[in-house]
Every structure is written in structure tokens, then in C-alpha cells.
Amino acid sequence: xxxxxxxxxxxxxxxxxxxxxxxxxxxxxxxRWLVGSYAIPVEADEADSLxxxxxxx
Numbered sequence: 001x002x003x004x005x006x007x008x009x010x011x012x013x014x015x016x017x018x019x020x021x022x023x024x025x026x027x028x029x030x031x032r033w034l035v036g037s038y039a040i041p042v043e044a045d046e047a048d049s050l051x052x053x054x055x056x057x
Contacts, residue, residue, distance in 0.1 A: 003013035006021035008028050013019050020026040032038055 008025035
């Protein structure tokens with residue numbers, strides 16, 4: 001069975017560190033999550049903006 005390439009360095013993946021090829025690439029991915037590199041952009045809802053306007057009594 002062949003494994004997919006490592007998403008970080010594109011080398012062949014390892015079954016031990018799946019989907020990564022090594023501990024290093026696994027740690028690189030974890031660091032990217034921790035610093036927010038993989039953050040999903042969010043748009044404000046109309047309901048949120050209306051709620052914020054109401055708070056200004």
C-alpha cells in the first residue's frame with residue numbers, strides 16, 4: 001500500500017506519522033495551527049452588527 005505524499009514537504013508519507021513523512025513535518029503542521037496560519041476567515045453576520053449597535057444605549 002502506498003501512502004499519500006506529505007502535505008508539508010511532499011515526500012512519501014510514513015505510516016508511523018501519517019499523513020506526514022516524519023515527526024518534523026508533523027511538528028511543523030502543529031506549529032502552523034498554534035500560530036493561526038490555518039485560521040478560517042469569518043464574515044460578520046447582520047445579526048451580530050445589529051446587536052452591537054443596540055449595545056450603545
